Amino acid sequence: MAVHKIAVIGGDGIGPEVIEHAIRAAEAAARKYDGAELQWTRLPWSTAYYKQHGRMLPADGWEQLTAYEAILFGAVGDPSVPDKVTVHELLLPMRRKYDQYVNLRPAYLFAGVDCPLKNKKPGDIDMLVYRENTEGEYAPVGGNLYPGTENQIAVQTGVFTWKGCERILRAAFEAAQKRPRKKLTSITKSNAQVYGLGLWDDVYNAVRKDYPDVTSNSLLVDAAAMDFVRQPEVFDVVVASNLFGDILTDLSAAVAGSIGLASSANINPTKKFPSMFEPVHGSAPDIAGKGIANPLAAVLSAALMLDHLGLAKSAQGVRDAVAKVLAEGKVRTRDLDKTSTHTTTDMGDAVVAAV
Ligand code: NAD
Ligand code: IPM
Ligand code: MN
Numbered sequence: 001m002a003v004h005k006i007a008v009i010g011g012d013g014i015g016p017e018v019i020e021h022a023i024r025a026a027e028a029a030a031r032k033y034d035g036a037e038l039q040w041t042r043l044p045w046s047t048a049y050y051k052q053h054g055r056m057l058p059a060d061g062w063e064q065l066t067a068y069e070a071i072l073f074g075a076v077g078d079p080s081v082p083d084k085v086t087v088h089e090l091l092l093p094m095r096r097k098y099d100q101y102v103n104l105r106p107a108y109l110f111a112g113v114d115c116p117l118k119n120k121k122p123g124d125i126d127m128l129v130y131r132e133n134t135e136g137e138y139a140p141v142g143g144n145l146y147p148g149t150e151n152q153i154a155v156q157t158g159v160f161t162w163k164g165c166e167r168i169l170r171a172a173f174e175a176a177q178k179r180p181r182k183k184l185t186s187i188t189k190s191n192a193q194v195y196g197l198g199l200w201d202d203v204y205n206a207v208r209k210d211y212p213d214v215t216s217n218s219l220l221v222d223a224a225a226m227d228f229v230r231q232p233e234v235f236d237v238v239v240a241s242n243l244f245g246d247i248l249t250d251l252s253a254a255v256a257g258s259i260g261l262a263s264s265a266n267i268n269p270t271k272k273f274p275s276m277f278e279p280v281h282g283s284a285p286d287i288a289g290k291g292i293a294n295p296l297a298a299v300l301s302a303a304l305m306l307d308h309l310g311l312a313k314s315a316q317g318v319r320d321a322v323a324k325v326l327a328e329g330k331v332r333t334r335d336l337d338k339t340s341t342h343t344t345t346d347m348g349d350a351v352v353a354a355v
Pocket of ligand 2: 087091092246280282
């Protein structure tokens with residue numbers, strides 16, 4: 001039996017609550033559909049760990065992680081510690097250190113899920129957002145001078161490289177080519193920003209020539225935000241820089257029913273370093289500890305992980321189980337139905353039973 005070694009970092013807030021159900025669903029599916037064994041190693045790296053050790057992860061933490069095929073991640077962020085520590089010492093460096101340059105974020109309107117937009121049928125929203133994940137507006141280039149004075153200045157430089165743009169655009173075009181609609185939309189703010197106008201668009205125009213069967217267009221991010229709400233059904237594959245991809249995927253999650261359903265994969269396609277799988281949402285301090293978070297974003301992220309591990313049947317098994325539970329509508333967490341009293345565990349149990 002094939003054994004896959006996976007590191008689990010539950011993190012903070014609802015992270016550890018939802019991630020246990022992702023583990024259960026993935027394990028059940030891997031055994032049933034691919035006869036594969038998943039070996040989980042739980043790492044306690046979190047705000048609690050930081051408060052005890054003065055750092056988010058041990059000195060050899062990054063080295064430790066390279067021994068795993070994949071990382072299943074909950075979320076980090078806690079109101080008692082600045083994001084400068086939690087997010088900036090663990091989440092963002094992970095994406096860069098392991099060169100997880102593809103951040104794949106699907107948005108799908110499942111049957112049984114209420115769409116906040118009028119007259120949308122299941123499947124009307126069906127997009128894959130390819131978010132650049134290692135550079136762009138998130139590049140750690142800049143600084144904060146004279147903090148605490150009236151002369152305080154903060155500068156952060158967007159870094160866009162030809163290589164960085166090309167590899168995310170190619171990944172997105174490859175994905176579009178494999179989808180029935182074969183459509184791609186490239187998002188920039190080219191009318192205002194030089195890296196859009198002068199670089200991203202040049203790369204886009206060069207790369208699209210290699211994919212003549214894909215219908216592609218370029219859209220400004222402000223107009224794209226409007227169309228994500230006005231006519232989300234026109235989008236198939238969407239490719240965007242780090243910040244635009246971040247913002248647009250909370251929006252795509254909301255129009256597809258809930259951020260509690262939004263999954264993501266942070267992929268290093270070369271497999272030289274582990275890839276990381278996490279829900280789009282954060283640690284949700286407002287509902288942490290209440291046992292009411294929707295675990296399906298984490299469960300669907302685990303499905304993306306199974307795909308990455310080559311366990312496609314298991315991945316589909318998890319997605320089918322989620323679709324079945326949502327379509328039946330017997331178990332709904334509060335993000336899906338304000339009047340519901342179902343818990344995170346009720347939803348996790350329902351999915352495992354459906355697998
Ligand atoms: P958030 O995604 O944690 O929460 C936004 C809203 O969505 C909240 O009302 C929350 O209750 C709700 N929500 C989120 N996930 C849900 C789920 N599974 N089920 C039901 N409701 C859900 O965003 P935020 O409040 O802006 O951020 C909180 C903290 O998390 C911050 O410290 C932030 O930096 C961090 N964060 C971390 C990650 C990550 O680790 N990948 C991602 C986003 C935010
Ligand atoms: C996400 C989060 C992170 C991001 C934050 C916590 C830095 O919002 O994964 O979507 O912006 O990438
Ligand atoms: Mn985000």
